[in-house]
Amino acid sequence: MAKHFLLLNLIAVLSFCCVVLAFEPSPLQDFCVADPAGTAKVNGLACKDPKSVGAEDFFFSGLHLAGNTSNTFGSKVTPANVAQIPGLNTLGISLARVDYAPWGINPPHTHPRATEIVTVLEGFLQVGFVTSNPENRHITKVLKKGDVFVFPIGLVHYQRNVGKGNAVAIAALSSQNPGVISIANAVFGSEPAIATDILAKAFQVDATVVAQIQSKF
Known part of the structure; x- marks a missing residue:
C-alpha cells in the first residue's frame, strides 16, 4: 500500500513538473541579453557576451507617448518586449501600452505564450474573454481608471473603449515574446x-x- 501511495505521489510530482516546463524556463544566469546577430538556433534568442552588455540593453523609452489610433480599429498597441528590450530575453515578462479612440477596439485575439494583466490608466474599457469548448462562456466587465483585469493564457479576448474620450491601458504579459x-x-x-x-x-x-x-x- 505504501509503495502504491509513493508511486502515485511520484506521478503527481512528474505531472506538475511537465506543466511547469510548458512555460518559459527560469534563467540559469543573471541575464541573457538578446543578440539579434547570433546564429545559434535556440528557443528564444542567443545571448550577447556579458562583457559587452550595458544599461541600454535593459532600457526602453516610449510608453509615455500616445499611439496613433487613426486606423480601422481605433486603437494602437505599443509593445515593450524582447524586440525593444534585449535584456528581457529569458526573463519571461513584457509590457505594452494600448491607446483607444472613443469606441475604438483591440479586436478579438489570443496570446499563445502568455497570460495578460491589464491596468486602465485613463477612460473606460469594456473587456472580455471566452472560455474554451464546450462552454464558451463570455466573461466581460467594464473597467475604469485604476481597475485591473486578467486574460488567461491562450484564451480569446478583446477590449473596447466605451467612454466619451480616449482611453489608455498598460498590459503586462508573462512572456518575453507573447505572440x-x-x-x-x-x-x-x-x-x-x-x-x-x-x-x-x-x-x-x-x-x-x-x-x-x-x-x-
Missing part, C-alpha cells in the same frame, strides 16, 4: 487562404459571404 493571433486575420487573411467552403461550413454562412470577408483581408 499575437488576431482571430479575424488568422481565419480570413491567412496565406494561402483557407478554402472558402471550409469557412462557409464552419461559420454556417454562404460561401459568397466568406469570399466577401476574405477580400477585406
